Amino acid sequence: MDTDALLSWYRQSRRTMPWREEVSPYRTLVSELMLQQTRVETVIPYFERFMRSFPTEVALAEAPLERVLEHWSGLGYYSRARNLHAAARKVMELGGFPKTVAGLLELPGVGPYTAGAIASIALGLDAPLVDGNVERVLCRHDARAEDPVRIKKELWERATTLLPKGQASDFNQGLMELGATICTPSSPRCLFCPIRSTCRGHDAPERYPQKAPRAAVPEARACALLVRDGEKILMARRPLSGLLAGLWEPPMANGEEPQASVGTRLGVQLRVQRPVGEVLHVFTHLRLTTLVFEAELAGTPETGGYLELRWVPEAEVDSLALSTLARKLLQAHAAKAKPRKRRVPRDPELPS
Ligand code: SF4
Structure with missing residues (x-):
């Protein structure tokens, strides 16, 4: 993959978002939990209001859960709000945010993706991450048609191998941004893609990946x-x-x-x-x-x-x-x- 092209495209084209203007482990944790299954435009006003009421992990840990749920009202997936509140309390117990991916994984509601996001974006560590956007970009770039669920481990290994040392924050965000704005699920814009020269799937991106049909919802x-x-x-x-x-x-x-x-x-x-x-x-x-x-x-x-x-x-x-x-x-x-x-x-x- 042409990682230099991806990095320079991201630095020029990235969208403005409130959690990118000022970065801290707490702000990254809040934004990443809010963004799970939820669109950026929906999250922005929720994030800004949340930060006004709970500007630090200390303020969040000291707030009653009921008040946190009020701030989450309408955002869905309410277990995220409960986990976020519990995570802030755990951070207080620990005396501050963990400084490693393994330590971050101990926080309630923090899985490998969120730990990778906090570690790379807020702590500057060389930590990979794979979310739905990254899965799609990697599968298309490498022309892999398998269901991403079945090759999850390989995708994490690929993301680790590609990571340019010391630039994990921009690289990870670049891959996610590319998936959200250029290499989109239904209408990828390959002509404008910064990694087109190395992409093996650009002739027929819709072929990659092929997701297995999910069970019907009752x-x-x-x-x-x-x-x-x-x-x-x-x-x-x-x-x-x-x-x-x-x-x-x-x-x-x-x-x-x-x-x-x-x-x-x-x-x-x-x-x-x-x-x-x-x-x-x-x-x-x-x-x-x-x-x-x-x-x-x-x-x-x-x-x-x-x-x-x-x-x-x-x-x-x-x-x-x-x-x-x-x-x-x-x-x-x-x-x-x-x-x-x-x-x-x-x-x-x-x-x-
Ligand atoms: S060239 Fe097309 S398929 Fe390949 S990563 Fe870019 S947008 Fe996706």
Whole structure:
């Protein structure tokens, strides 16, 4: 690979990003965790707000988890926020960030890719990294058609061999930037590629790599209730472990009939029910369709496995740590009032 050409292209063409303007192990950790499965444009405002509230690992370690989740609300994959908080506390215990890849791997939520990113970008170590973009660039450059999952070890070895000494930060970021902007999954722009002269796959880049088909995602249905009392709305907080742990949502339960599902869960009769919308939310492991109803309760609800039920002034609901699904459910009524055709974004949230 023409690494000199890649380095000089990266230094001239790299995009401006807030985590590149000022570099530290903490800022790299936060940005890399936010960027997992999430687009750069989505992450930037979250990162800036997060840094204003938690400018250092000390500030983050001292903050309650609930507040950290509030700052993550809408970003999905909430286990990342919990890991980040735990990692900041571990760094405090250790008296500072580890100075080796092996030490970084001991932090919660830090795998080989994130450890490589912190080590090379923030600590200046000669550490390789391989993410989805790097996989694609290496496979195309070397004309390898195998599924990257099957040749992961070889790709890490290749990234290690290619690494120019003392320049790991720009090299790693250059490979990732190339994959994100030039060697893209569906429309690679080989004519503008700085490593075209050594690339064996540039004649037919779409042939490399060939990913094995993934299993179909199962479907499920649920009901959610919008229960109002004057200016307040009933919200429920999920348990601290499991899917969307610790986050707030309108009360909901599996099933297609509100009384049999949510009514039973809360141990209460629903007096009035009016359907207001239907929300599709795609998790990594599940496509969930939720039917949303406005309802009144004929008694006092039980927590039904939730950590807490709370009447929240509607104007304050946005400041709770809401999952993306919860935001969509709360907007279901407005969405029905103004129907419009739109693509349902894939917004994966993982079980913790
Ligand atoms: S020449 Fe084309 S296929 Fe090869 S690395 Fe560049 S953009 Fe990707």
